[in-house]
Amino acid sequence: MASRVAVSDSFNHFEFNPTFKLLSDSSSLKSVPSKFNFTNERTAFTSDSLPIIDFSALIAGDPHQRSKAIHDLAIACRDWGFFILVNHGVPESLMDAMFRAMKEFFSLPDSEKKQYEAKSASDPIKCGNFNVANTSNKSFTLWRDYLKLYVHPTFHCPHQPQLLRDVVQEYTQITRILASKLIEAVCEALELNRRYVDETLKMESSFQMFATNYYPRCPQPDQAIGIPPHTDPGFFTFLIHNGVAGLQIEHDGKWFNADSPQNSILVNAADQLEV
Numbered sequence: 001m002a003s004r005v006a007v008s009d010s011f012n013h014f015e016f017n018p019t020f021k022l023l024s025d026s027s028s029l030k031s032v033p034s035k036f037n038f039t040n041e042r043t044a045f046t047s048d049s050l051p052i053i054d055f056s057a058l059i060a061g062d063p064h065q066r067s068k069a070i071h072d073l074a075i076a077c078r079d080w081g082f083f084i085l086v087n088h089g090v091p092e093s094l095m096d097a098m099f100r101a102m103k104e105f106f107s108l109p110d111s112e113k114k115q116y117e118a119k120s121a122s123d124p125i126k127c128g129n130f131n132v133a134n135t136s137n138k139s140f141t142l143w144r145d146y147l148k149l150y151v152h153p154t155f156h157c158p159h160q161p162q163l164l165r166d167v168v169q170e171y172t173q174i175t176r177i178l179a180s181k182l183i184e185a186v187c188e189a190l191e192l193n194r195r196y197v198d199e200t201l202k203m204e205s206s207f208q209m210f211a212t213n214y215y216p217r218c219p220q221p222d223q224a225i226g227i228p229p230h231t232d233p234g235f236f237t238f239l240i241h242n243g244v245a246g247l248q249i250e251h252d253g254k255w256f257n258a259d260s261p262q263n264s265i266l267v268n269a270a271d272q273l274e275v
Helices: 020-025 063-079 092-106 110-116 162-189 196-201
Strands: 004-011 052-054 082-086 125-128 131-133 139-141 145-152 208-215 236-241 248-251 254-257 265-269
Touching: 052 063, 063 082, 063 162, 092 145, 092 162, 092 208, 110 125, 145 162, 162 196, 162 208, 162 236, 162 265
Parallel strands: 052 082
Antiparallel strands: 004 208, 004 236, 082 265, 125 145, 131 139, 145 208, 236 265, 248 254
16 A cells, blocks of 8 residues: 545644654555454445535636635535645646645654654644544554644744655645635535635634645555544645545445546535535
8 A cells, every 4th residue: 555645724731743754655554553453344346436526617608607706615515524625726737836845744753853842732833643442442553643733823843854844835825725715615515604704703814734645555445444444623634645545434324435537636515614
């Protein structure tokens, strides 16, 4: 199984494991060590297709084109909670640079990354991995490394690699504008003034978090898990990936693989928007 990198941008006791990358890169690794072992009931995966929203239609001057796009967005948020955003204006070159920067960061020496080991959940920069407990009260470690940054209203980012700060700042600024336009469209779908949420919640000073997950190759992918089932806080979560599949979402009580095309953005209508 190839390494997978996923980046998410969200609007709204960690443990650093310095041996994880060395473990996953080892040529002698043939099975998942017991501390990572995760067992769950097998689930049938469906092949449903996620809704596709054309961002260019949402900001189009043609009122009929915009009206249809807003209607499609409302249905996607109501019935799915997920949709694929295309023609979003984020340069492909910026996405590629993002993944290069992420790989450089996770390739840094453990001594360099350890300075960002989280002391609390509110630390503005934190990396590592953490233990969770399954339904059998058995503790296990997630098969991933992560980096989480608070990027707005105050920007935080590691100093190395140099590329990281530049691309994260540019990417999160662009996606903040995207989120603002999507929120305006949602307001219109709810028959509210398009600036209602922005003015009520003072979105210019709202919280934005950037997160990236690195999933190293796994000798037994059916025996480990990167992230357990969960929902996201905030309004929207934007997710991009480096072309290696892995994300699964639940719809109508069934789980299926969410294989969004590269250079698109998979958008999750998160908890705050649902409320």
